Amino acid sequence: MQLSITLPPRPAASEFGTLLRTWRRRRRLSQLSLSGEANVSSRHLSFLESGHAAPSREMVLRLAECLGVPPDARNAWLVAAGFAPLYTRTPLEAAQLAPVREALTRMMHANSPAPALLLDTHWNVIDANRTGTLLLGGDWHPGVSLIDRLVDHPALRAPILNWPDVAAVMMSRLRSEYLKDRNDPRLDALADRLYEHAADPLSLDPTEAILTLRYQSPVGELSLFTTIAELSSAQDLTLRELRLEIFFPADAESKARLEQLAGPQD
Template structure:
């Protein structure tokens, strides 16, 4: 399993760095000073002083405000640093010895899901690992760190078997934009969504496709219908682990289940 590429936290550079970041994130989350002060159980006056740089926060106050603003962990590190404190959340190489049980669990889940596809990627859809069926969906070959969105958009041959590509592109585009909003605005996620936009069907029309959108994938032996679920390490405090996603594909009908067994049989 290959380490995801590190992400760079956003940082402020003005004299009141903490105040600038606090105001920025408060506005991103659409809080007034009064609303945030009530949520964080701090006086509106003190919050105003923190934003203006007239008061300096304690470490506990930084973390309390960051929690109320539901900030990503990298942004919380930036807030702590701006306030003069050490970062709280580390980014450990995925190959680190103490992460072996987590690597083993992810790999076990991914391969136990065969013959259905499964792959592991990071926040920006850079592939970390894949089982044999997952590799088939990527054209049979892939390189660690390859961005799957970039490859799908740039390689017409790779996306050609996806019979409902406009629907898939629309769902993925919406997912990227939603994740960007949760992150408070992420230029890399927005750039990936923008790349998909010319390929995407009208998102408002997707509701006509039933209870769940399925990926319809053409193979030499017939058509696969697949839907996906995403697993995350929701309790992770390490930034590398928080970035990881395990995408698991399931057959949407009996025909697809039988076809998967022919395409990527489970090896003893």
């Protein structure tokens, strides 16, 4: 007589397990390496990925910290594991964010006549100073996509005399942001929009200390280099995604022309 033994079905990988495995592979870590960093057994880590075990809230956050998972994705990890999100997303116009808004506004105007743009993570323009508005073509509204606007309106990008090089740098930044932290398909899509406009990134002169934006303004050519400021200590997701981009003059002529464009300061 032959006995038949039926084994219990293998559990399907949980949503949390899938996220954990995806991020671990993205960081190019083995289960053994990650288990050492997180001070957890490789067997338990394997069970978490396969769905054989459920993580505690502390374990979710510990693994996310070891893998450098950004706060918005950590919220997704917590929800997938059955816990409430940790990080909030407060509307920028909320009263509790007023001091931050005021500080960013001061920074934009304090650096005038250098153009300044306040952007979110998808390069939507939230605010701009007087000369920053010039780079946007003068007619814009909060929330407009800087990249969509440049791609869709040839007249807006026409004054950018080295547009292919600038597009290449912007595309590389978007690819880097997509791969590094967020894995956000919108960032990848924006980079794709720039692809046909961009020069080959390998064709850029590596001996140049910094790539300048060459812009044909109504009063003459401007040579500008860009800096980006972030609120690195922010815990709120809205604040973490803000980028203040300031375009400083690269020479005395550009500085004088920016002052002429800015006009009398208030």
